[in-house]
Amino acid sequence: MGLMVEGKELDTDEEGYLLDLNDWTRAAGAELAKTESLEMTDSHWEVIDFLREYYDEYQIAPAVRVLTKAIGKKLGKDKGNSKYLYELFPYGPAKQACKVAGLPKPTGCI
Template sequence: MGFEINGKTYETDEEGYLVNLSEWDEEAAKYLAVEEKVDLTDSHWEVINFLREYYNDYQIAPAVRVLTKAIGKKLGPEKGNSKYLYELFPYGPAKQACKIAGLPKPTGCI
């Protein structure tokens, strides 16, 4: 499974998550966002970039509670709450944002 953009192939698992994290780039994020019906704004990119940094530091995709708390610490309490994150990623901030960020599905996500 997978998709192709400008001759570059991206391999995905059966749920649409990238298999090879190093293949991720902005084009892949934009494609995955369209698939997820998310219109990417600067606020979305802020969360996506945060998730990628978090994954680089800890080698794990954070569950939504951890994500909310960590974003609150770094970006401020007005962004570190689930209401804000669900407005950006209605199908689950951790699950949906991780998919668009090219990360594996967070542990504990169904």
Template sequence: MAAYEVNGTTVEHDEEGYITNLSEWSKELAEIIAKAEEVDMNEEHWEVVNFLRDYYEEYQIAPAVRVLIKAVKKTMGPEKGSNKYMYELFPYGPAKQACKIAGLPKPTGCI
């Protein structure tokens, strides 16, 4: 199985780039995954990633896109609380790409 290299240690990921052991996540790793995804992490990306991680900690799953957007609206302002803006941040989709960077498992299903 393939792995990311973080400060000399390896963090295993699955065939799609999602890390397999969620406890191995770190901010450095997030930057590395983001780079592989061609996402340049700025403050707003971090805002989303942090929210995802907090939500996951409480609910054991990523939030619905709508719930995420609502949260973003509250913290970043209404003009940024849109699906479109989320896709600007994470072109491959807030649910999947942002989850990958946040070290969460890939959401599965018809989504």
């Protein structure tokens, strides 16, 4: 199974997650968002960029609780709550946002 991005097919697993996070580009992120029926806005991308930076530094995708706390610290208290994140990613911020960010499924994610 694969994901077509700008004429190139990227490998994904059976749930549509990218197999190689180095394949990720913003265009790939946009295609992944379509598979989740997400209308991407700057607020969405802000979370995606955050997740990619977090993964780059720590080699894991954070659990939801950690994500909300860290987002609140970095982007402001009004964004550091699960309501805000679930509005952006209704099927679970960690799961859906990680998929769009091209990251593996988070350990212990809900």
